[in-house]
Structure formats: C-alpha cells, structure tokens
Amino acid sequence: MHPKIKQLLQVALSLGIALWIFWFLYKDIEFDSLQTQLASSNWFWIAISLVVAWAGYWLRGWRWALLFRQEADQLSVTSNRAYHAVMVGYLVNLLIPRAGEVARCTVLTRNNGIPIGQAIGTVLVERSVDLLFMAGTFFLAFLLEGQLFVSLAGQLVDISALTSSLLRQLPLLLGGGALFLLLLYFLGKKYRNHGFVNKLQLFFRQLLSGVLAIRNLKNPLGFWLSSVAIWIIYFLTMYTVSLGIESAANLSGSQVLLVMVMGTIGMIAPVQGGIGTFHALVAYILVIFGVPEADGKIFAAIIHGTQMLLVIGVGLISWILMLKTPAWKKPLTS
Numbered sequence: 001m002h003p004k005i006k007q008l009l010q011v012a013l014s015l016g017i018a019l020w021i022f023w024f025l026y027k028d029i030e031f032d033s034l035q036t037q038l039a040s041s042n043w044f045w046i047a048i049s050l051v052v053a054w055a056g057y058w059l060r061g062w063r064w065a066l067l068f069r070q071e072a073d074q075l076s077v078t079s080n081r082a083y084h085a086v087m088v089g090y091l092v093n094l095l096i097p098r099a100g101e102v103a104r105c106t107v108l109t110r111n112n113g114i115p116i117g118q119a120i121g122t123v124l125v126e127r128s129v130d131l132l133f134m135a136g137t138f139f140l141a142f143l144l145e146g147q148l149f150v151s152l153a154g155q156l157v158d159i160s161a162l163t164s165s166l167l168r169q170l171p172l173l174l175g176g177g178a179l180f181l182l183l184l185y186f187l188g189k190k191y192r193n194h195g196f197v198n199k200l201q202l203f204f205r206q207l208l209s210g211v212l213a214i215r216n217l218k219n220p221l222g223f224w225l226s227s228v229a230i231w232i233i234y235f236l237t238m239y240t241v242s243l244g245i246e247s248a249a250n251l252s253g254s255q256v257l258l259v260m261v262m263g264t265i266g267m268i269a270p271v272q273g274g275i276g277t278f279h280a281l282v283a284y285i286l287v288i289f290g291v292p293e294a295d296g297k298i299f300a301a302i303i304h305g306t307q308m309l310l311v312i313g314v315g316l317i318s319w320i321l322m323l324k325t326p327a328w329k330k331p332l333t334s
Contacts, residue, residue, distance in 0.1 A: 026279075026301070029294055037245075037298040045244030046302065049237050050310050056233035057314070061086045063226040066219055067122040068114065077112050081325075084318035085111075091315030094273045094308065101127075113328035125214050133231045134264060141261045144254035148288070235260055241303045247295040248286065255289050263303075273311075278304050 061083025068077040089104030105119035217223050238260045242248040251259070262285045266278030279300040286296030 026297060029297060037295060038302075040246055041302065042244040042246075045240045046306060049240040049244070049303070050306060052233055052240060053237045053307060053310060054314065056230055056237065057087060057090070058083050059226050059230055059233065063223055063230070064122065064126060066217060066223050066226075067125060067214065068112075077108060077114065081111060082108070084322050087311070087315045087318035088322060090311045091319060094311065094315075097270045097272055107322050110327050111322060111325050129214075129227050130230075133227055137231055137257070137264070138261055141254070141258050145258050148258065234264075237307075238263065238303065241299070241306075245295070245299050245302065247291050248299050251289060251291075259285050259289075263300075273308055274304070 058079075061081075062079040064086060065077045065079045065082040068082075085104040085107040088107050089100035091100070092103040093100035101123050102120070105114075105116055105123060108114040108119050109116045214223075235257060239253070239256045242251050242256050242259070259282055262281040263274075263278055266281040267274035269277035271277055279297065282300040282303070283293065283296040286299060287293050291299065
C-alpha cells in the first residue's frame with residue numbers, strides 16, 4: 001500500500017473513532033438544552049479563558065526559543081517566530097495527531113535554517129519537561145483529592161494487570177531493543193561511507209545537540225519558570241471556563257484540577273484534537289462532582305470548542321505569516 005494512502009486511512013480511522021465517540025456522547029442532548037446553557041453562560045469568563053490560553057501558547061513559543069542559541073550567545077530563533085511555528089504545529093495536530101511536532105520543526109527549518117534533527121531534539125526536551133510537570137500535576141491532584149483520584153485510576157486502568165503485563169513483556173522488550181541497536185551498529189559500520197548512512201548519522205548528531213541544549217541554556221531560570229507558568233495557565237484556562245458555566249461555578253480549585261487531569265488524559269489519546277475522549281472524561285468527572293450530566297457534557301463542549309476555534313483562528317494566521325516569510329538561505333561562503 002502506498003504510504004500516503006496508508007496515512008490517509010489512519011487519519012480517517014482516527015477521525016472516525018473520534019466523531020463516533022462524540023456522537024455517542026451527545027446524541028441524547030437536546031438542542032434546546034444546549035441553547036439554554038449557552039445563553040446562561042457568562043461569556044466574559046469564557047473570553048478570559050481564551051486570552052489566558054493564548055498567553056500559554058505564546059509562552060510555549062518563548063520557552064522553545066530559549067533552546068536555540070548562536071555562538072554569539074544570542075537566540076538564533078526569535079520568540080515571535082517560535083510562537084508562530086508552535087501554532088502551526090497545533091493547527092496540524094487537529095488534522096493529523098502528533099504530526100504537529102514535526103510540522104513546527106519544519107517551519108523553523110524553512111524559515112530559520114535550523115537543522116531538522118536539532119529542532120526535533122529540542123522538542124524532545126520540551127516533551128520530557130512537560131511529562132515531568134504533568135506527573136507533578138497528577139501527584140498534586142492525588143494529594144488534594146486522594147480518595148477520588150485512586151478510585152478514578154482504578155476504574156480507568158487495571159494497574160495490577162498492567163504491571164503484570166509489563167513485567168511479562170520486559171525481557172522480550174529489552175532483548176528486542178538490544179538486537180535492534182546491535183543491528184544498527186553493524187549496518188552503520190559496514191555502510192559507514194554510504195551517503196544515506198552519513199545523512200542519518202548527521203541527523204542523530206543534530207538530534208543529540210538539540211537534546212543537550214538544555215545543558216547550555218542562556219536563561220535556565222526563565223525556562224523553568226515558564227514551564228511552571230504553562231501548567232498554571234492550563235489550570236487557569238479550565239478554572240475561568242468553570243466560572244462561566246453556572247452549574248460548575250461552585251467547583252473548588254482542587255476539583256477543577258482533577259477535571260484538568262481528566263481532560264489532559266483525554267487530549268493524550270491518539271485522536272484529532274482529543275475530540276470525543278476529552279469530552280467523555282471531563283463530563284464523567286463533572287458528574288461525579290454533582291454537575292448534571294447534560295451540563296457536564298455541554299461544559300466539555302464549550303471549553304473544547306472555544307479552544308479549537310482559538311487554535312484554528314490563531315493557527316491559520318501564523319501559518320499564513322510563515323508562508324509569507326522568505327525561506328532561509330544558507331549564507332554564501334567566500
């Protein structure tokens with residue numbers, strides 16, 4: 001099968017699953033109920049949530065730019081350009097899950113001449129840091145809502161079965177990984193002078209340089225403080241929306257944090273923009289907190305829908321601006 005056809009089928013299947021989950025979740029919601037909820041919502045707070053979310057996107061771009069440096073100890077990528085690349089990535093993610101990371105790296109390669117391997121390396125750093133803060137967020141939710149958190153985890157995942165399965169597969173995974181690395185070593189040694197192998201080695205050297213960029217940060221305090229701020233902004237985005245929905249306005253900060261955790265899990269799912277999975281998990285936890293089921297589903301639809309519209313609108317602007325930016329050309333050497 002042609003790779004493009006295979007990719008198209010994968011995208012169609014992912015989108016089909018997402019839309020089916022969304023339809024199944026909302027098929028019993030009456031249009032009148034939706035209109036009533038939308039009319040009774042405080043759109044001032046929802047507008048504030050969009051401003052807060054946009055600030056988070058810009059901060060992501062600023063943080064990413066910190067990972068690129070020139071020999072002159074200056075940023076080789078401006079915060080503005082990194083922000084636009086990030087938004088292009090979010091826009092692409094709405095169509096093809098996980099493809100946005102490559103898309104934003106491609107934007108910097110085209111417009112700044114950043115080697116694609118180095119750009120991907122910096123994204124790996126970002127994702128590792130985000131994973132660390134996500135784990136910290138989950139732990140904080142556990143401390144604040146421990147009993148409910150454990151109950152939810154037990155309902156969503158059979159932890160004992162998962163651990164047992166991983167332990168059974170561990171020898172196979174380690175053995176397979178070792179054989180794969182050994183095969184790469186011998187192939188690289190045998191064909192070390194081949195053009196493709198040289199390009200592959202260059203890519204991995206660039207990738208490593210991107211990963212190691214965190215060791216040579218010009219502004220490490222700014223990097224770590226912005227990482228904390230990004231996750232605080234995630235919380236504030238959810239919290240301001242809750243203030244705008246009458247049935248959720250009385251949720252405590254710890255409850256909103258747990259809603260955010262469930263929404264994060266929904267967004268991790270390999271479907272376009274978390275469609276369906278985000279709505280199902282957020283509505284589920286809101287029902288547990290006493291929010292009527294219909295209101296919980298509409299709450300999830302409002303926050304997800306407004307955020308999607310924000311990404312589409314701002315992302316399209318960034319995409320157009322980046323297309324209009326002249327492609328980077330390697331300076332001529334004398």
